[in-house]
Amino acid sequence: MAIDLQVLAPEAIILAVVLLALLLNALGGKRSTAAMGWLALVGVILAGAASLYYWGDTAPTFQGMVGADGYGLFANVVFLLAAGLAILMGLEAVRRFDLPAEVFVLILIATLGMMLLGSAINLVAVFLALEILSISLYVLTASERDEWRSLEAGMKYFILGGFASGFLLFGIAMIYGATGTFSLAAVGAQGASLSALRDAPLLAAGLIFLLIGFAFKVALVPFQMWTPDVYEGAPSLVTAFMSAGAKAAGFVALIRILETAFPYWRAEWGLALAVIAVLTMTWGNMAALGQRSVKRMLAYSSIAHAGYIVIGVAVAGRAGYASVLFYLICYTLMNVGAFAVILAMGHKSAPNEDIDDYAGLIRRKPGLALAMGLFMLALAGIPLTAGFLAKLYVFSAAVVEGYAWLAAVALVNAVISAYYYLRVAGRMFFGEARANASPVHVSAPLGVALALTGLLTVILGVYPAPLLNLIQAAIRPIVGF
Amino acid sequence: MLNYPWLVLLFPLVGVIINAFVGRYLGKRGAGILASAMVGLSFVGAVWMFVELLGLEDRVVTRPLFDWISVGDFNVQVKLLIDPLSSVMAVVVSGVSFLIHIYSIGYMAHDERFVRFFAYLNLFVFAMLTLVLAENLLVTYVGWEGVGLCSYLLIGFWFERKSAADAGKKAFLVNRVGDVGFALGLMLMFVTFGSLSMSEVLESTLAVRLMPGVATAIALLLFVGAVGKSAQIPLYVWLPDAMEGPTPVSALIHAATMVTAGVYMVARTHTLFALSPSALTWVAAIGGVTAFFAATIALTQHDLKRVLAYSTISQLGYMFLGVGVGAYAAGIFHLTTHAFFKALLFLGAGSVMHALAGELDIRKMGGLRSKIPVTFWIFLIAALAIAGFPGLAGFFSKDEILWQTFAGGKTFLWALALLTAGLTAFYVFRLVFMVFYGESRVDKKVAAHVHESPRVMTVPMAILAVFSVIGGYIGVPKILGGGNWIEHYLDGSLGWHAPEAAIAETAHASAGTEWALLILSVIVALAGIALAYVFYVRRTDLPSRVAKSLGGLYSLVYNKYKVDELYMAAIVKPLRAIGKFFADSVDGPVVDGIAEGIAALVALMGRGLQALQTGLARNYALGILAGAVLLLVYALVK
């Protein structure tokens, strides 16, 4: 069996940078932090370039474990976007929040896990990639190691993540037991004649347990309960990264697994996911209504968005999957942008996450307030932002595939969500700043990140046609030409 | 002039514009003269048209001005119609207006909003002439509401006084009720005939046989408008209050011109009314009953102008009685004479007020005959005219109506009208005697300054007095040797469709009967005057004794049958209460409550979900386990 390392070029670049950075850290000590950040950023850019470079019509695979098809490579870009933004934001923030330099390394490793997860075509690789991603996220969550809440969040994430991994692994085991293989394609071929779930209960149970693992990762009800606590406790930098990247990786892999290994049960998992979608967005939105902490509110909002995105998976089909990819990009931009603002507001031991800390921000930091306003509107799905077209695409997919009711429920949810997003915007623009409000510093890299996300949020909201072309090409390996 | 009839409209409009925008630069005299001149020009034009029309064979002239509204099959053209009816009206309106304008220069001389007053008056003339000359009923409606507006503005001219502002609003609203009826009538008319043009409707009514119900409905809806504008039962309540306005306004708008618009409108659309005998009966009945009803109230009031106001309502009732029995010409005849003598009465009252520093209570007058002799004589002439003293204007016109009513077989209404004639003579001479005869009951302070009005006021009055005397001779009935010229002239407008019944009755009634009735009405009038003399000059203690002996009935009449109170309690207050109820108990708590309730419910559910978020990892794990079990069950059953 020939070893085609080219297939893993982006991953290899990341790994190389990881090792370099570790070396740098070992040699340079504390002073090397910034250098590590820049190095990581370079690595991310290189890996992105490599992903695009290898994007072609051929889809070579590595030992039947990962496949470098357009789908995976496109997904790489999404993950790298999240990682790159997070690193950019981190360049200065690690100092302000006194985060260890290893954060950059761990972000890279997590990204590596995401990339492998997005490309994995074998359940063993899926499991390992997921664990790489998960474990590095546990550590990242706990990385503000002199803050109790960061550690608490890490601990909770760890326990529940382990619990959920158990299910995922059991699911893989059952699939293996039912089919004798870990290869997604082989599972798909074996089950091709199946119709109802109860025709092959073992395989079905395997699918279900597998779903639980992914539902946990992307925060779907009722596997989402860790999300608010972990997102709130984790350093904002990390939250931004994992809310966007990990969610994207989970969805990308989920689509590939469902579509490659279980296409014959599309209606069955579709219905289950549709119900889950309704529960998820409703839960997320309703619970977000009462939040005072902007960060925690965004955590709930990320649950709600997972609910919207999963609609695209549930309705399946070309439009459904394409809409998920588009949504993930848009969500990455607007969500990371929003967390960038939260990051800018905070200080060591003064996170300034309460909504009242944002009061009158327009007078203190107009640019920051405008950016946050934009992200809030985008998250609420207001037109001329990426958030609107993302929703539009998902909902139109739902309508096309006969799930109009789902779109209707989702839109009612979008209205609920508008309330809490607007509340933040309202407080920033209409409120009076506290007398003792701590100063806000927007560092240059953070500013770049904000400008980038903001601009892209608007551009994608106005003229997404080129990106949509890319996406439609990217899903071809999954749904056929 | 017939080729440029719009000039008649233009002059007052120019007056409005000039006075509204640059009037304050003209000074009082200038503004007054300008306004009067404009109306004077208008009057000249009207007379000119009238004369020209006389010389024509076909006395119906229409002059289109411009297309107003065209929507699908609904086309309204602004077009002027000059025919005998409108030409007479135009002359009367512009003529009386002209005189009153001049009178106002004196009367309003000391008012700070002098210019505005004349702008309003000009606007009124414009609107009234529009109403009169319009060929299309929707344009009539424009004038109709326009005069209503001016009435509103002029009643509330002294808007600092709450009573004046209230009265203006009341006038507008009560008229609005009628106007909506009018508007609905127009809509039904359009749906029925496909047009609102007089000439087209006229043709249709002559050609088409309608379902009687439709004709009745249209006629009654239009009549609702007339009832509002012409202050008939049940919509008369605004007119007495309208006396809050300056007296020239009362004279012009609330006596001579605007309030007669209803009569004019019924006459204008008489072909339609003629299609529905039941509608006509309603008109006659309401007219007759109103005439009597208002006259009874006039007997008891102490406010000089209010007595005159009720008198106006009563006289308008006569006019409706006339048109209601199909005697359209008689109605218009009475309208004309009434314009003269009622305007004169009001101007006289104004002159009295002028002399007494605005005093209106006749109990605080008396003995003014010598102090303001010109006013006295003029007032007396007007009183005689309205009372139906033989030879004066009111005598001929009122008698024509009485006769036609009798001839039309409406004996009960005739009797009522005859009785009313007596009451009229009584209450009008009650005024004459209480104001000008007997002891002076005038306040000492005021008495010192009593003076005759300036010439600018007395001359117009004198002119009107002349017309009050001779105005009747345009309609002297045949039995008195006259040709009843006006009836023949108006035939050009009103002769289209005289109800067969009325014509038949008239033909059958003998000249003897007519004479008898004539004499009877003269006797009644004279008896009324005599009784008033007894009550208010000879035995001044009688009125209070009679009042006491009548007890409750008197106080009921004195309180105007408490109709205002009734409307207040039955309509205004309940509607406001409903509004209050809607505003306080429905809109906020219920309608908004449901919307807010949904929001609150969502928030509550959110708090419930937050409570599930306990912060304990093992609770969360339980959630995962529960989800796993549920999904597993799903896998087993699906």
Place this chain on the structure above:
Amino acid sequence: MNQMGFPLLTLVVWLPLLGAVLAYAFRREQVKAVKTWALAVTGITFVLAVLLWVFFAPTEAGYQFVDRAAWIPQFGLEYALGVDGISLFLVILAALLFVVAVLTSWRLVPAEGLRGYFALLLFMETGVLGVFTALDLVLFYVFWEVMLVPAFFLIGRWGGAKRVRAATKFFIYTMAGSALMLVAILALGYAAYSATGAWTFNIADLAGMRIPWYTQLALFGAFALAFAVKAPLVPFHTWLPDAYVEAPTPVTILLAGILGKMGVYGFIRFAIPLFRDAAVFFAPTIQILAVVGVLYGSLIALVQTDLKRLVAYSSLAHVSLIVLGLFAVNAQSMSGAVFQSVSHGIYIAALFALLGALEARKGTRDIAAFGGVWKAAPVMGFFLLIAVLASVGLPGLNAFAGEFVLLLGVFKAQKVFAVLGALGMIFGAWYMLTLFQRVMQGAAKPEALADLTGLERVTVAPLLLLALVFGVQPNLLYGIIVPAVEAVVKAVASR
């Protein structure tokens, strides 16, 4: 390309947004310059909008000045703008009212945040103009929703005491109303896709489509809800008093003058022609709501003690009447409704501008605080009088030409509704004259209020003049409105 060979309409729609962006080219301190800039932008936009009228071919049916370009071809979304007889005057009215709003803002808005204020105002103008010109349903929805954003910020930042609550309520309520509309739009596009194999949201393509009965009912319901909230119709109106009252006067002018018309426009442009069977089926229901709105709004207006609240409820009644006319579906009722939409926009703007001037002088909206103002401020009294008279439908002013024709059309179709609607004319006179009396008439309060300033006169006078001109020459509008409306009526009749 259109008859101009020049994307005039695109320019009209986007010029304000450009102006909004460029407003930040001024420095914070250049207060006067920013104001002038806003005035210039809205003014030019208005002039360009009037040019649309000048070059409009009244005899030609269908949309004119159409600008089309592919937007998101993957979804079949088009950038397509155009006007017809129905939308032309709404566009011009909108452009006019934004000029009025800028002028009204002149003194009202504090120097702080001025650029933001005018930028938002101009942004909103683009949204509003887009709503009236978009021919692609999704594009329409985009404008429809995006317009809420500047409105939200304008109310929330520059409004009265309870402004944040009012702004949020306005935003959420309207958004909730239109949420389902987006699903309906998508479903409609999909229906077209299933039928023809190509995605399209262009209303011209969608209008002729046959849609199954139950689908129609659902889709119409979704559209109607959005428009019923916006217009608003009872019982979806409760955001209105709060928003109208709390918003700063210029925004109230826009809310009442033009935003409500978006709901009306939505009915006649989308809900009725796209779902004709459903529209006919639902017409009685909506008409009953409208009639209830007329009477309910009037009765509530009767007992209000707050200047703006009173007029807000009057607006509810008036707009309900317009909707009543729309759903009688004949040439008169619908033309009257469109005409009345424009004329209501004119006089309600004047009314709110004057009430705003009163409020600014007295610092309160409580009617009881006023009285006898006419004495000290004759011009203000005169202006308010005309505005009030226009509002009560006095012939010769514009509302009459709309209301009478509208009611005539309703009368043709359902006499009872017309009679009930006409009752609104009585109530209308009642509460408006009560307002006028209690503010302008009666004994003057000790402190005399200043009369209108020159700027205020210049702001309001053109509106009143227009009210008069359109009252005397309504055919200026009807000549263009009627052919477009008749096309709709014919389409519904031929369903």
Place this chain on the structure above:
Amino acid sequence: MTLSSLHYFILSAILFAIGGIGVLVRRNAIVIFMCVEMMLNAVNLSLIAFARYLNGVDGQLLVLFVMAIAAAEVVVGLAILVALYRKRPTTDVDEMNLLKG
């Protein structure tokens, strides 16, 4: 009766459930870690049984990887625990409930 993968699977399911119960009812973080490990081990049993009765070796390989993962996981978990313990000397996960609501 001969053994088949069924018996091992049942045992595996039971052990998995017991491990799950442990996570749900115990509050000592270390014990919870142990229970998570037990769950993974339970699955391992299934994997090996399936591999045996499918006559394959993939299952065994996955088990090897799981062991590696478990080791890494435990290390990370214990590291977090130690760091937490430094802030507040407790291993009771119920006391880690600052973040909630």
Place this chain on the structure above:
Amino acid sequence: MLEIILFACFALAAIAGAVWVILGKNASWSALGLLVNFCSLGALYIMLNAPFVALIQFIVYAGAIVVMFLFVVMLLMVRRGEGEDKKPFQRYMGIALAVLLAAGLVYIGVSVAMPHGSLPATPQDNARVLGLTLFSEYLLPLWMAGVLLLIGMIAVVMLAKRKKEA
């Protein structure tokens, strides 16, 4: 038959060990239960012709991991029991759901034809076959496992090191 008896013994031992873990009064007791559980499973692996995996099980799990647990228990000196559980609902619901889950899985197990191939496995080759497959087909997962261990390392370094300032 012997196989069955052995299976039963080890299965019971494994379950007993598992129950011991969750009933153990404190962490050190539980660690011993865990050891029993792990060893029983290792024994079962041998029965399943997976001696190499069994070996690793004994060395890595029973050896390294349990020792590490004990080490941390000692390090943190957690002697204290947990005391009464204040959340009975959590406990009973948890047990009920877990039982349901197990029951569902068992039901699934008995209702399908589970793999029962009887080909003689080749324990002699076990390690060789594993090794060959590991370094060919499973090369990437192997690398990934390496990355995982790297994470563990970084985590310990990062979390455990005391801050210089502190």
